[in-house]
Every structure is written in C-alpha cells, then in structure tokens.
Amino acid sequence: METVIVSAAVAVILLTILGMVTGAKESQASLAGWLVHRRNMGPWLIWFLLGTEIYTAFTFQGLAGYAYVKGGPVFYNVALNDVAYALGFMILPLIWILGRRFRYVTQADFVAGRYQSKTLGSFVALTTAIIMIAYIDLNITGLGAIFHVISRSRLSVSVSDIIGFFILALAVYVGGIRGNAWQSVIKDIFMIVALGTLFIVFPYKDFHGFEPMFKAFGTQLGQVMILPGKTHNAGLLWLVTTVIMTGLGQWMWPQWFGVAYTAKSPRALKIQAVFMPLYQLVKVAVIIIGFGALIVLGRHQNGNDVVLILARRLFPTPFFAFFVVAAIFAALVPAGPIIMTSASLIAKNVWGDLTFRTEQQIYRLTKMLVFPLTALALFLALATPSLLVAILLVAYDFIAQLFPAIVIGGLFWRGATKYGAFWGMIVGWVVDGSLLLSHHSIIWGMNAGFMALVLNTVVFWVVSRLTYHPQSAEIQHFTALYGDAPRTSQY
Template sequence: MKNDVNGVALGVFIFFFLAVTVMGFLAARWRRAENALHLDEWGLGGRSFGTWVTWFLLGGDLYTAYTFVAVPAAIYGAGASGFFAVPYTIVAYPLVFLFLPRLWSVSHKHGYVTSSDFIRGRFGSKALSVAVALTGIVATMPYIALQLVGIQAVLDVLGVGGGHSTNWFVKDLPLLIAFGVLAAYTYSSGLRAPALIAFVKDALIYIVIAVAIIYIPYKLGGFDDIFHKAGTAYAVTNPATGKPRGSLTVAPQAQWAYATLAMGSAMALFLYPHSVTAVLSGKSRNVIRRNTTILPLYSLMLGLLAMLGFMAVADGVGKGIKGYNAQLAIPQLFENIFPSWFAGIAFAAIGIGALVPAAIMSIAAANLFTRNIYKDLFRPNASPAEETRVSKIVSLVVKVGALVFVLSMDKTVAINFQLLGGIWILQTVPTIVGGLFTRWFHRWALLAGWAAGMAYGTWKAYDQSSPTQAHFGGNSDTIPWIGKIGYIGLTAFVLNLAVAVVLTLVLRALRAPAGTDETSLSDYTVEAGEQGVAAELPEPAGA
C-alpha cells in the first residue's frame, strides 16, 4: 500500500460524498409529512415506500460495505469458505417470502414499529419484548462498526486514513468527519435519508461491479490465470497455523461448517432490526411480496463481488507484508488496477455503501430502545413527539458506540464481530417467526430458550481463538453428539428451540398464565385499505 495521497481518486470520492451528504439533508423535504415528530415518519418514512424505493432501501440495507469489503476479504484470506454469503442470501428469500408479509400485515394493522412491538402484542410479555429488543441493539452495534471499517479501509488506501499518522486524532479525523456527517443527516431526515441515498449507492455499485468483472480479469490475464495464481497462493503453508492458507474449494472437513453457517445466516438475515425497519416502511403487503421475488438479483451481484477476493490474491495484493489487513485488499486492488478517476468512483461506492446501512441500523436500534425499553419500562405515556425526540438522540448514541467499537477493535477480524451478532439474532427466530404462525409456545418458555441460546452461543464464540485473537476468533465449534464442526449460532438455536418446546409442554401442563394476545388470525393477512386497516398513503406529487 502506498503512503502518498491519491489526489484524483480522493477528489472523486469527496465529490460523491458531498453529493450524498446534500441528498441526506434534502431528504427531510422528500415525502414530507404534516407531523414529522412521529416514529412512523422519522423512523419508518411514513410507511409510504413503494416497490422500487423499498427494493433500493432493502438492497442498500442488506448489501453493505460488509458485502464490498469483508466478503471478498474473507475469500482473499481463506478461499472458497468465504463464499458462504452467496448461498445464504439465496436460501434466505424463500424463507422470508413466508413470514415477512405476515409481519408487515400485523404491524400495519396494530401500528407496530419494531419486531418487539409485535412480540409484546402477540404474547403479552414485556420481559420477552425487552429481551428481543436488547438482542437487536447489541447485535446491530458490530454491524454498524463493520460499515465504519469499510469507510476506514477506503480512507487508508486513499492515503488519508489511520495507517498514515501516529497522532490518534489526525489519523482518525477523516473517519470522524464521515461519522459526523452521517449522524447529522440521519438525525435530521430519519429513514428518508438512506432511502434516497440508496439510489446513488446501488447505481454506483452496479457500475463498479459491471466494470470490475470485465476489466480486472482483462488486466490480470483472464480468469484462468486468476484461478491458477490464487490456487498457488492458497497452497502455501501459513506459518501461524501450519496449514495451507486456503483453498479454491471447500474442503470436506469444512463442509458442515460452511453449510450450517450459510443456513444459520439465512435464517437470521431478515430478523435484524434494520431489515425489519426497511420492511415496515413499505406501503403495502404486496410491496413486500414483490421485493422478496426481485431482491435475489442482488445475490448475483454478491457472487460477482466475492470473485474480487480471488482477483486480489492473483494481483499479489498484500504479498510479503506481515500481518496484512485483509479488509484493505479490495480497495487496494481497485487502486492498483483502475485508473485513478474510476478508483475514486469505486471507493465512493464502498463509502456510500457503508453510510446507507449504518444510517438504517442506527435508526432501527434507536426505535427498539425508544419503543420497547424507554416507553415500555419508564415512560408508558410518552407522546409520539417525545418518542421521536428520544429516538433521534439514541440514534446518535448508537453511532458513537459503534465508532468507539471500531476505533478499539482488531480490524483484521471485523467480520467475526458481525457474525457474533448473527449468533445473537438467530436466537430471536423461535419468538418472532414462531409467533407469526402459532400461539402454541409459552412466553416464559420462549424467554428461557432465548436465554439458553444466548448464553451458549456467546460462551462458545468467546472460546474460539485464532492467530490474531485469543477470543471471538471464529464462529464454528464441535456440534454436540454429531461431532462435526458447525456454526455456533445454529447449534445455539437448536438448544434454544428444544428448551422452548420442552418448557412449553411443562408450563401448559401446569396451566401457567399464557398472557394476552391482542392480535387475531385475520391480522396476519390483511392488506392496506381493508376494513379497519389504514389505507395506503398516496404517492406524493412528482415522487
């Protein structure tokens, strides 16, 4: 990596960054509501987004700087095992087609803003609602941090990031500026800001990928040479582990880990608070159904993005540099291969690809805190305006927490912290998804199952080591009774579900109080405009 500033690339990056910053502040005027101090408006964009806005918002929400930096970095570092993200996004959409429309319908009927709102209404349990809310908040923090890692990687390669100064303030100043801008327009415009910026973000990413998948192989001698060079590089023994660096295919002994990680990640993907927030911003049930059928287009893009990891290996990025940060591999590849002006566009795609989801994530976490902790436990009579003001403040606090997290963490293993969040979110599946289809589970049994899954998953994740970390160094461990190495999150989920089933049988036999369900069977299939349900909001003129 060069230590001088790439002036042309930096100039292009700053241009796009300033452009989306202006868009972020102007978004407050887009689809403006009469009363902006309401969580439906600030936190859900007025529940007014149609198919295309929701598609870009969900795409911007789910395919992030993690996609552009960490997934290819995992492949750069270990080979084919990093491709787990491709099958898991393919598996996810048939699953979410079954339950997301039901979540939208019941939430629209009852005015739920978060998944914990639904849990409180479905099971009549504040304890269970708070448990899921806290899970969502703590799982979102490392995900936001991962977006900041993406921005920091770009700044490092541009020559203005943390690797080019020993003064802590100077080296982190560009990241602090980016963070400040993000915090300001999110506070001002709410969910409308990332929804509007997502159009620019996705357009840039598609342009960069279309060029990269053709131009980079052309410069490197074709895919045959890329795979040959990558295979040779992976065969070299890693002195830290005594094993080959990686492989072009998933080794037989790693297939259980690969499959369980893909399956567990697919189950958790749309239960993250930011995913739920984007879904609930849609204006109709059919908007959600249509999106689950067209969002797989992003999986094609993800597969092409993943290939960049092989290209970085073939280009020799980081070769011979001890302790090279794999998160820098793709930005460095772009600077090595592309003309400076197009490298700037690619860097802007990564940077904006971090800003959009980071904004949505902070809003989602703030909504969870406001509705399901602040209001439910401390201020039950809080007005909508008070809720919105608190949520705005908390969105800033969440970003500060993520910033502290990223400035103090080991950035070479950033993906493991996000995967830890996946382990936690997976433990909400029995409560949220189960609650959408059945009232059989007892609320206390679900709470006990959640606690068991969280405790086991966190303990096992903490117990994993790697050459760079004493703890939280991986996401796979031996599966009890099977003896295979598998994803910790899925093992914890099985334990969670088993506890919930057994205790439900016991509690029902003891006739323990089940709580009040404020929903009815028809609530899960209603469409906007039906009797007793608010009509779709009209499209603003010129939208």
C-alpha cells in the same frame, strides 16, 4: 491522492443533502413518518433499501477479503441469502400485516404484542440494540480500510471516521428512513457500476481474459477454492449448518422489521423478494475478484484492502476516485437504518414503555439518541478493537437466536408462551457465546450458532408446553390475523 479525497468529500456532502431533502418532510411529522415512512413505500425503494442493508462494506471489501484469506468457505455467503430471500417472501408480508393492524414501528413492538409482555419486548429491545451498536463497527472497519489504502497510511483513519459518521448521523437525524432509501439508490448504483467495471477490467488487464483467469484458478489455487479451503475444519457439514443458521437469522435483525413496516402493501414486499436475488451477481463477482487477487497480489496483503489495491493499480485517478466514493457509500449508507433502529428501540421500547411517555416525547428522544449512539459505536471501534472483535464473532449467531420466538411462536405456533421465548433465547445466547468465546466456533464439524439454535428451539418448545394456559382475548385476536392474511389486500 488529493483528487480522490476531494471527490470523496464532495460526494459524501451531496449524498447527505439528498437524504435531508428527500426525507425531511416525512421525518418532521411523527415517529411513524421518520421510521416507517407512514407505511407507504413501494417495491422499488424497498428493493434498494433492503439491498443497501444486505450489501454493505462487507460485500464491497470484506467478501473479497474472505475469499482471499479463507478460500472455499466464502461460498456460504451466497447460499445464505438464497435461503433468506425464500423465507422473506413468506414471512415479511405477515410481519407487515401485523405491523399495520397494531401500528408497530419496531421489532420489539411485535414481540411485546405477540406475547402480551412489555417486559419481554423491552428485554429484546435492549439486547438487540446493544448488539446492533457493535454491528455498526463493521462499516467503521470498511471506512478505515478505504482511507488506509488511498492515503498510503498518511491520513488519520480516526479523524476520517469521526467526520464521516458525524455526517451520517446528521443525515439520519433529518432525513429519516425515506431519506436513507434515496441515499440507498445512489449507493447501490455506484457500487454496482464500480464493482462491475472492476470485474470486467481485472481479468483482461491481469490475465488477458476470463478464460485464462479461470484456468489459472484451476492450476494455481487448487484446493483453496473448495472446502475446507485454507481452514482445517470448515467442511460440508459446516457449510450446511452455517447456511441454515444465517439464512434463518437474516430477517431477525431489527432494522429489517422496520423496512418491512415501510411497505405500502404485502405485494410490495413479495415483489422485492422476487427480484432481490439479482443482487447475488454482485457477490459472485466480488468472490471471483478475491480469488484473482490471491494470484496477482500474493498472500501478504490485508484481506480488507485487496479490492481497493486492485482498483488503484488498474484505474486512472478519475475512475479510482469514483471507486473510492462507491466504497465509502457502501460503508456509510447501510449504517443509517441500524442507528435509527437502535435509537427507536431504546427510546420507545425501553425508556418509553417503562415510563409511559407520549409518542411525541418518544419521537424527540429517538432523534436525540442518533448522535450519542453513533458516537458510542465510533468510540468502541477506536478504543477497544479487540473487545469488538469478540462481540462481532457472536453478532449474527446472537440475532439468529430470535428465530424461534419471532417466527415459530410469533407467526405460526399459537401455543408459544413468553416464558418459552425468554428461556429459549437465554439458552441460545449462553451456549453460543460460550462456544464462540472459547474458540469453538466449529464443533463436531457444525457451526456453533446452529447448535445453539437447535437447543434454543428445544427449550422454547418444552418451556412453552409446560407454561401454556388459555390465551387472553388480545393474543387470540393477534394470532387470528394469520388466517386472515390472504384477505388483507386492502392494506
């Protein structure tokens, strides 16, 4: 255990130094340099940065655990990214064009500019920043599971989390988005090598090959691998509505707007969208590992622990230490852009827009907020785990409710109004939150978030039609760029 812990500590320190060294120069210049790397990042770094945000501790540990606990419904998680990547190919370049033209650095800047309402922008900034703080705790859970397994419950998870997130906050504070991008490169290489090795070794050690393993799936798992799996109501209609809702909501997370703004051209975003599906191979491998764990380990393990339990059984100590380092990276690195984005939303679009502060004042406040926001997320995870479970149940559905206002009204429909956007989001959040918190996540066979999104879109359209008035010159100028997208290659 000591070898594993020392290896993990040294690796985290080296990763932190890498983030500081590669990002410090840009981070000291300005808010734009710290958040969007002066809009000069190429497709290779963007590919790793987006991959890090999408393939996190949930993919490393939680996805196998979901297959282990739920069975067949786990396949929604692969399908949602296929939908999201196709959508990202179309909308991310437009988001970049508008961000470059109007110097946006946050998602809330985009909303405020499109609807000419700083109040609406501040509202979106505050609500999304709150939900993103809760989302950080998915990575805290991943860290807790790692230390629970490697220490055999002898090492305090609380102390480990505090140290890990202090290091993360320091790296984000100094390195900014470019530092996090280079950390993402290391994290993804470690993750792919670790999971790829487990995917190859596991079948041969425990099943004597892939063919016997898949035959065992057919004979021993039976109905577990097909819908509804171990659930009672997650059938085909649930799968379709869940994939639509989560696929549409994928790019509504504010940190991915920030990543889009970092690109040096729309072409860079299109290139990364073309190659991003290669990451799906990792998800497929992890799901297979989860099904195999159900046969090898039985049904009595915590789902979040099964990947590390298998690695500890199969690998010698040196490679198990490497595996643990990869798992820690998968939990720590993706939280960086989330913390940065939460801080920038509160500093720039809530405090800054309401008090009309200068950019340098906003920049200093944004960096100052990194530590308290990270500490708040850690405190909530440790002090109120049951509350966070309830919040995380609505997190993805909550973010998806931004789709009508941002994509439909923000990119394609010039008749959308700020009143339609506001009331659509409110209806979507209230309906979705009410259903999920009353334990109706599936209703009439459909995902509750999808039903809320449909109602949201209807309200958005109706209210916009009732409140539409001739657009101001600023909004006309904003929407005129949509038709100019093919002619913006000079950016």
